[in-house]
Amino acid sequence: MIGNRIASRGSLSVANLSQTRQFVLTAAVTAIGSLLFSENNRLASKMEEGELHNKFNERRSNVVDKPLFTRPQPNYPGHIPLYTYEKLLMFVGSSIGSFFHPERNEFIVALGESSAISPILRALQRKMLADPTGRQILRERPRMTSTSLDLEYLRQLPTNSIGNTYVRWLDREGVSPDTRVPVRYIDDEELAYIYQRYRECHDFYHAVTGLPIIIEGEISVKVFEFMNIGMPMSGLGALFAPLRLKKSQKERLYNIYYPWAVKSGLNSKPLINVYWENILEQDIDEFRKEMGIETPPDLRNLRKAYFEKLKKEKKIV
Amino acid sequence: MSLLTKSAIRSSSGYGCRIGVRPLVQQLRFNSSTNPNNSNETTHFGFKTVNKEDKEKLVGGVFSSVASKYDVMNDAMSMGVHRLWKSHFINRLDAGMRPGSNRGLDFLDVAGGTGDIAFGLLDHAERKFNDTSSTMTVADINADMLREGEKRFQSTRWNDGSDRVKFLVQNGEILDQIPDNSKDVYTIAFGIRNFTDVQAGLNAAYRVLRPGGIFACLEFSQVDNPAIDYIYQAYSFSLLPLMGQLIADDRDSYQYLVESIRKFPKQEEFKSMIEKAGFYVPEKGYENLTFGVAAIHIGVKL
Numbered sequence: 001m002i003g004n005r006i007a008s009r010g011s012l013s014v015a016n017l018s019q020t021r022q023f024v025l026t027a028a029v030t031a032i033g034s035l036l037f038s039e040n041n042r043l044a045s046k047m048e049e050g051e052l053h054n055k056f057n058e059r060r061s062n063v064v065d066k067p068l069f070t071r072p073q074p075n076y077p078g079h080i081p082l083y084t085y086e087k088l089l090m091f092v093g094s095s096i097g098s099f100f101h102p103e104r105n106e107f108i109v110a111l112g113e114s115s116a117i118s119p120i121l122r123a124l125q126r127k128m129l130a131d132p133t134g135r136q137i138l139r140e141r142p143r144m145t146s147t148s149l150d151l152e153y154l155r156q157l158p159t160n161s162i163g164n165t166y167v168r169w170l171d172r173e174g175v176s177p178d179t180r181v182p183v184r185y186i187d188d189e190e191l192a193y194i195y196q197r198y199r200e201c202h203d204f205y206h207a208v209t210g211l212p213i214i215i216e217g218e219i220s221v222k223v224f225e226f227m228n229i230g231m232p233m234s235g236l237g238a239l240f241a242p243l244r245l246k247k248s249q250k251e252r253l254y255n256i257y258y259p260w261a262v263k264s265g266l267n268s269k270p271l272i273n274v275y276w277e278n279i280l281e282q283d284i285d286e287f288r289k290e291m292g293i294e295t296p297p298d299l300r301n302l303r304k305a306y307f308e309k310l311k312k313e314k315k316i317v
Numbered sequence: 318m319s320l321l322t323k324s325a326i327r328s329s330s331g332y333g334c335r336i337g338v339r340p341l342v343q344q345l346r347f348n349s350s351t352n353p354n355n356s357n358e359t360t361h362f363g364f365k366t367v368n369k370e371d372k373e374k375l376v377g378g379v380f381s382s383v384a385s386k387y388d389v390m391n392d393a394m395s396m397g398v399h400r401l402w403k404s405h406f407i408n409r410l411d412a413g414m415r416p417g418s419n420r421g422l423d424f425l426d427v428a429g430g431t432g433d434i435a436f437g438l439l440d441h442a443e444r445k446f447n448d449t450s451s452t453m454t455v456a457d458i459n460a461d462m463l464r465e466g467e468k469r470f471q472s473t474r475w476n477d478g479s480d481r482v483k484f485l486v487q488n489g490e491i492l493d494q495i496p497d498n499s500k501d502v503y504t505i506a507f508g509i510r511n512f513t514d515v516q517a518g519l520n521a522a523y524r525v526l527r528p529g530g531i532f533a534c535l536e537f538s539q540v541d542n543p544a545i546d547y548i549y550q551a552y553s554f555s556l557l558p559l560m561g562q563l564i565a566d567d568r569d570s571y572q573y574l575v576e577s578i579r580k581f582p583k584q585e586e587f588k589s590m591i592e593k594a595g596f597y598v599p600e601k602g603y604e605n606l607t608f609g610v611a612a613i614h615i616g617v618k619l
Contacts, residue, residue, distance in 0.1 A: 067550065067554075067579060068546065068547050068550045068551070069550045069551050069553075069554040069555070071554075080568070083555065085555075086555050086559060089556070089559060090559055090562070090563070093559070093563045094563060097563055104566070105566075106562065106563065106566040107563070110562060110563060
């Protein structure tokens, strides 16, 4: 009975207790809170933080000095780490620009670097690492500067050597081996070097195949490079660049140079693994046979013959 | 002392462009290390820190390289809004010899290289007030920009042999060929940001103006609204250098441009600098354009 009374009182008092506990907790929180967070305490902590007296100046200068747009740290000197959307925009802008103005170097440079995505460069890196000369190139990191290739020395080499062919090609085209634009937008340091090496060897590919720097010659070298090395920019060039050419140029390209480039590019050994600086004295025909490169018909002579034929036809007609 | 890298000056492209740049960098290094009077005072060049004496040359390099594509790039970068800013600037100044006055005004446009503000002012004066006697002096520290202005001048209607318009190569902080108290209107549009010593430029402006003369400055400034500021900064740091790279083949100059905008004092601070030079600044002294992307500051010499 007492238990019942207790139980009954208990049930009531449990409810009472929980209500009391609620009330007590709430009251305690309010009381302690009002002690801790009183106006004086709040102002005191603000004064400690320095927000009270210098409120206007401090806040303003903090807001302005911190830039809202930051880039990650560069990985090598001259590196500009771009975000993905920026690389995309650069790709779109430079592909439109290089289609309409392939002679402007900045478009080709931007297109090349924005399209040379990591998977492709890594595949190239593996190709280089699988070959002893490729490994040597990656270890020594040779760069072609205006001083590293001594043109006078190359002119004195025997006519059939690689160095002499190169220098004669330079003279015939009227260009100098000025340094190529440094790579800036490729993030990994070694991949950036591989791309820089690819860019600097471009003239050697011209010299070994004998193709001139006119647009048809450049397109042909690009197809050759694409089939051999696999850079997307050269593939894009091969696809889209001929669309702007005249009919006679297109005919020549599609009938003679594209088949040559595809066959030669696929059948020859990887050009990226050639250490050009060390083989300048080597005989060029031996080199071509070793690599499996065929030379295409001379483009300048073909064009000359074509224009002479036109002139004759006009004279006759 | 920080080293100047080649990226501080534009990177070159193609054949043979590098030759002019490398000697300049080497020469600067040589001078700063052997000059005994090197005060080692540094200032900012965008986000980089450079010697004070080198900043002028670096800025000169930037503007020499952007001179030829200057207006195309301005249109592309601001999507044409800079024209609205400049015409509002000219309309607000409303400068011109009023009918009934006895002498024309003497305008001075500093850092006005390509001449768009200068010709706009003359045009406004002639159209609104029939003012054909005010003179205009266009001063710019960079001879290449000034040459662009002179080229453009050849085809305007003020090239009538009347000697109303003069082009001078002047340092805006000194203005040595301009006598004291000789100008009525001093304008500087998007130029004062590049001065090594902005206060000196303001002091020179005070010196050359006649009492009653007006100092008017149109310059990039800070955006107050944080949301718009975020969009603005993302745009200026990612898209503007990309446009510079693709349209003008010069990413570094445009990177310098956006960094120097960040470094320029805020509206209130610049207003105080103008007051420090001695100008009377009427409340509130500046007008924000496009949420504070640009601002017009006015001062009057009493």
